[in-house]
Amino acid sequence: MPPSETESSNNALGNLLDGYRRFRDTGWTPHRERWARLREGQQPEVMIIACSDSRVDPTQIFDVDPGEIFVVRNVAALVPPFETTPGHHGVSAALEFAVQVLQVKEIVVMGHGMCGGCKAALTQELHGTEPGEGGFIADWIALLDEAREPVAAKFGTKGRPAERQMEQAAVKVSLDNLMTFPCIRRKVRDGDLRLRGAFFAIADGVLHLMDDKTGTFDPVT
Structure with missing residues (x-):
């Protein structure tokens, strides 16, 4: 029973x-x-922006003790662009605290395989839904609409090759959006802060780091 x-x-x-x-x-x-x-x-030197997915806990993946990393997790590990409009800017507040108060030295955006948020952004299956029925998610992952277009044109909207491309494109969107924050842009320019892209493949447990010059994700050996 x-x-x-x-x-x-x-x-x-x-x-x-x-x-x-x-x-x-x-x-x-x-x-x-x-x-x-x-x-x-606390004095963490690294901030990690990761997905809320229960399978990709940064503290497990990087095997760190409490106090070593400052973590923000949300659907698809997204960073919105810098905005000053009224509202509740949770990710922006966390970024401001990490960069200005904790003065972290690195920010890592870590996407992952089998990401439901990125898959929904690719298929647009939640497009047009009401808040509470999927609309909150749809509005959030609309941050990926522009990046979706070349992925869908080249790889389609279904299957793991297309999904993986979308997952890694999402990391690049967040990295680009990080640079719209004046405090981050200034610290990167002065050499006080470094931005990194990463991708964790759930299927084989391999972490990939993004090459800043080529934009490719290479496995960590």
């Missing part, structure tokens, strides 16, 4: 609490000195 919705919910919370107890035993208690230092503040 399949578990009820309530039982499934309780099991999900129970799994999280089991994980918390393991963390207390192995991640917090043996490293109290490190946590005491982190209590005083």
Whole structure:
């Protein structure tokens, strides 16, 4: 007999609490000195912009301890262009904090394989939907509309080759949009900040870094 919705919910919370107890035993208690230092503040040198996808956790992929990276995750790892219009600019606020307050030295935009947001941008399957029914997602991934056109023209809108091209094009869109922020543009110009593109392939677990000159994504060996 399949578990009820309530039982499934309780099991999900129970799994999280089991994980918390393991963390207390192995991640917090043996490293109290490190946590005491982190209590005083954080000094990460790298900011990572990644997708919300549950399969691509930057802390796991890069095997880092708490306090080492400042992470922002959203659908398709997108950075919107610099805007001063009224609104709730969550990604922009995080960028401002990382660059101006924490003074990170590098920003890494990490896309990934099998990205649902990029696939939806490519197929435009959510185009015209209402907020709450897919419209919020559609508005967000519309940031990729311009980049979609050459991908769709050359590779079509279905299949892994087209999807991978869209996933990697999204990284480049975010990198371009980062440079529309005056504080980022200034720090990059002065050599105080570096922008990098990356791509994590879920199928084989290989990380790729983007070559700044060619725009190609090469596997890390």
